[in-house]
Amino acid sequence: MIRRSILLGTGSALPERIVTNAELAQTVDTSDEWIVERTGIRTRHIAGEGETTATLATDAAKAALDAAGIVAQDIDLIILATATPDQTFPAAATKVQAALGINDCVAFDVAAVCSGFLYAVTVADSMIRSGAANRAIVIGSETFSRILDWEDRTTCVLFGDGAGAIILGAEESEEGHRGILASKLHADGRHNQLLYVDGGPSTTQTVGKLRMKGQEVFRHAVTNLASVLNEVMAQAGLPAGDIDWLVPHQANARILDATARKLKLSADRVVMTVDRHANTSAASVPLALDLAVRDGRIKAGDLVVLEAMGGGFTWGACVLRV
Numbered sequence: 157m158i159r160r161s162i163l164l165g166t167g168s169a170l171p172e173r174i175v176t177n178a179e180l181a182q183t184v185d186t187s188d189e190w191i192v193e194r195t196g197i198r199t200r201h202i203a204g205e206g207e208t209t210a211t212l213a214t215d216a217a218k219a220a221l222d223a224a225g226i227v228a229q230d231i232d233l234i235i236l237a238t239a240t241p242d243q244t245f246p247a248a249a250t251k252v253q254a255a256l257g258i259n260d261c262v263a264f265d266v267a268a269v270c271s272g273f274l275y276a277v278t279v280a281d282s283m284i285r286s287g288a289a290n291r292a293i294v295i296g297s298e299t300f301s302r303i304l305d306w307e308d309r310t311t312c313v314l315f316g317d318g319a320g321a322i323i324l325g326a327e328e329s330e331e332g333h334r335g336i337l338a339s340k341l342h343a344d345g346r347h348n349q350l351l352y353v354d355g356g357p358s359t360t361q362t363v364g365k366l367r368m369k370g371q372e373v374f375r376h377a378v379t380n381l382a383s384v385l386n387e388v389m390a391q392a393g394l395p396a397g398d399i400d401w402l403v404p405h406q407a408n409a410r411i412l413d414a415t416a417r418k419l420k421l422s423a424d425r426v427v428m429t430v431d432r433h434a435n436t437s438a439a440s441v442p443l444a445l446d447l448a449v450r451d452g453r454i455k456a457g458d459l460v461v462l463e464a465m466g467g468g469f470t471w472g473a474c475v476l477r478v
Contacts, residue, residue, distance in 0.1 A: 157328045157329065157330060158328070158329065158330075159284070159285055159287070159326055159327075159328055160284075160285065160326075160327060160328075160329050160334065160335035160336065161280065161281040161284040161285065161292075161324045161325070161326065161327075161335050161336045162324065162325050162326070162327040162329070162334050162335040163322060163323070163324060163335070163336075163476060163478055164223075164224035164225075164226065164291075164322075164323040164324065164325045165220045165221065165222070165223030165224025165225070165226075165322065165323040166219075166220055166223055166320070166321070166322050166323075166442065166445055166446040166449045166450070167215075167216045167217065167218065167219025167220030167221070167222070167223055167320070167321045167322075167446055168216050168219060168318065168319060168320040168321070168439075168442065168443045168446040168447070169212045169213075169214075169215035169216040169219065169318065169319045169320075170201040170212075170317075170318045170319075170433070170443075171201040171202055171203040171204060171207045171212070171317050171318065172201075172204060172207070173201060173202045173203075173204050174199050174200070174201055174202075175199065175200055175201070175202050175316075176188070176198065176199050177191045177192065177197070177198060177199070177313070180312075180313055183306070184306065184307075184309050184312060184313065185309050186309045186313055191313050194408075194410070195313070195314060195408050195409060195410070195430070195434075196408065196409025196410065196412075196428075196430050196431050197313065197314065197408075197409075197430055197431060197434045197435075198431045198432065199431075199432050199433075199434070200315065200316030200317075200432075200433060200434035201316050201317055201318055201433065202301045202316065202317055203299045203301055203302070203317040207299070207317070208242045208299060209238050209240050209241055209242055209248050209297045209298060209299050209319070210241075210242045210248045210251040210252055210255070210297070211255075212297050212299070212317070212318060212319035212439075213236055213238075213248060213249075213252050213295045213297035213319045213321070214251075214252045214255040214256065215319065216295060216297065216319035216320055216321035216442070216446075217234075217252055217256060217293050217295055217321045218256070219321070219446075220293065220321040220322055220323045220446075221256075221293070221323060223323075223449075224323040224325075226291065226323065228256040228257055228258050229257070229258060230291050231256070231258060231261055231291050231292065231293055231323075232261045232262065232289050232290055232291060232292070233261060233262045233263075233280060233283060233284075233288075233289035233291070233292035233293070234249045234252055234253055234258075234261060234262070234263040234264075234292070234293045234295070235249065235263075235264060235265075235266055235276040235279055235280050235292065235293075235294050235295070236248050236249035236252060236263075236264075236265050236266070236276070236295045236296075236297060237265070237266045237267075237268065237272030237273045237275060237276040237294075237295065237296045237297075237438040238265060238266075238267070238272065238296070238297050238298055238437075238438055239267060239269045239272065239298065239300075239303075239353075239437055239438065239466075239467075240298050240299045240300055240302060240303060240437075241265060244357055247263060247264050247265040248265055248297070249263040249264050249265050249295075250263045250264075252293075252295065262283075262288075262289065266279065268343075268438075268466060268468065268470040269351075269437055269438065269466030269467040269468060269470060270405050270407065270435070270437045270438060270440065270464050270465060270466025270467065270470075271341075271405070271438075271464045271465060271466040271468070271470040271471050271472050272296060272437070272438035272466065272470075273294070273295075273296035273320070273438045273439070273440075273441045273442055273462075273464065274339070274341065274441065274462060274463070274464050274471075274472035274473065274474055275341060275470070275472060276294045276295070276296070276438075277294050277322075277324075277336070277339065277462070277474055278339040278341055278472065278474065280292040280294045280324055281324065281336045281339060281474075284324060284325075284326045287326075289326075290325065290326045291323065291324070291325045291326070292323070292324045292325075293321055293322075293323055294321065294322050294323075294324060294442075295319060295320070295321040295442070296319065296320050296321075296436075296437075296438035296439040296440070296441060296442045296443075297318075297319035297320075297438065297439055298317060298318065298319070298436050298437040298438055298439045299317045300315040300316070300317060300366070300435070300436065300437055301315065301316070301317050302363070303353055303363060303364065303365055303366050304365065304366055305365040305366065305367075308365075310368070310370060311366055311367070311368050311370075313434075314407075314408070314434060314435050315366070315434055315435045315436070315437070316433050316434035316435065316436050317436060317439075318433060318436045318439045318440075318443050319439050319442075319443070320439050320440075320441070320442025320443035320444075320445065320446050321442055321446075322442055322445070322446075324336075333477065334477050334478075335476070335477060336474060336475070336476050337392040337394075337475040337476065337477055338388050338389075338391040338392035338474070338475045339388065339472065339473070339474045339475075340384055340387045340388040340391060340472060340473055340474075341470070341471075341472035342380070342384060342469075342470065342471050342472060343468050343469065343470045343471075344468070344469050345468060345469075347372075347376065347468070347469045348467075348468070349369075350368070350369045350372045350373055350376070350467075350469070351366075351367075351368045351369070351373050351466070351467035351468075351469070352366075352367055352368075352467055353365065353366050353367070354367050374408070374410070374411060376465070376469060377407065377411050377415075377465045378411060378414045378415055378418060380465050380469070380471045381404065381405075381411075381415045381463055381464075381465055381471065381473075382415055382418040382419050384463060384471055384472060384473045385402075385415075385419060385461060385463055385473050386419075387473070388461065388463075388473040388474065388475050389461070389475065391475075392475040394459070394475070396419060396420075396421070398459055399421065399425065399459055399460075399461050400425065400454075400458040400459045400460060401425055401426075401427055401448065401453065401454055401458055401459075401460045401461070402416070402419075402421060402425060402426045402427065402460075402461050402463070403427045403441055403444050403445050403448065403460060403461070403462050403463075404426065404427075404441070404444075404462075404463050404464065405435075405440050405441055405463065405464030405465060405466070406428065406429050406430035406433060406434075406435060406436065406440040406441075406443075406444055407430065407435045407440070407465075408430065408435070409428065409430050409431065412426055412428055412430070427444045427445070427447070427448045427453070427454075428444075429443060429444045429447055437466065438466075440464070441462050441463075441464055445460070445462065449478075454478055455478065456478055457477070457478060458477075458478045459475070459476075459477055459478075460475075460476045460477075460478055461473060461474070461475055461476070462474045462476065
């Protein structure tokens with residue numbers, strides 16, 4: 157028996173406003189056909205007044221707590237992955253902590269953009285395994301609409317807002333029986349200028365806007381995501397054929413299709429939500445995971461792989477037995 161991080165519950169939250177491609181085409185030089193053909197995106201949720209990264213994260217956390225059947229006071233660790241925090245500091249995780257009524261627990265943010273949730277899960281798993289935490293809320297939450305250049309049609313149509321959360325708990329279990337079996341993370345800062353925000357308090361003293369060289373990012377994404385999946389499965393000591401569900405970062409339907417083909421995975425084993433959520437950065441993996449758990453696709457005992465790549469570049473994967 158070993159101490160392992162077990163998935164206890166999932167939750168998500170989306171802004172009320174849904175924006176279709178047709179609505180975007182009224183203000184941006186684009187069309188529904190152009191967006192769907194190149195990205196697979198049909199709609200996205202856009203945060204309105206009063207909806208922030210922290211409020212969405214709090215709602216997702218509450219849903220995950222309800223699913224897990226535990227109360228907020230049982231939590232001793234909150235890690236929130238985001239590239240769009242409410243403030244430069246303090247961490248948005250502390251705002252979630254206060255909103256949940258938790259007087260004292262470890263709470264901090266992780267910044268690894270679209271890979272942030274995988275980074276946060278890996279850190280939480282390490283803390284649980286070591287005994288530094290017993291029950292954790294791990295959240296990915298973003299309001300990317302606030303950093304988009306709405307005059308750049310190549311990027312503004314790609315992103316949406318939302319939050320997803322999971323509850324992890326410590327449990328003594330047999331090797332490979334349940335929980336997080338393996339994680340693998342990477343970063344390569346040489347590619348900063350391919351996907352970045354052109355602002356920050358230390359440089360321009362402004363928030364800045366998202367900038368991306370899409371074709372270059374696409375090429376790296378397919379290669380890196382396929383590679384890290386093979387790495388993490390080898391680390392778990394399992395063949396890729398054992399995967400029941402792949403829950404990837406929802407950046408672009410073409411990336412997901414190309415990655416599945418490269419891995420020789422059937423498309424019906426890949427959870428895809430990019431069509432309705434667009435790219436929600438660190439929120440995309442937990443959003444997709446929650447949807448697949450709640451609609452019954454992902455069941456107890458299933459072997460699930462979570463994976464993502466984002467600006468930095470950062471990328472990673474996690475093998476989870478539900």
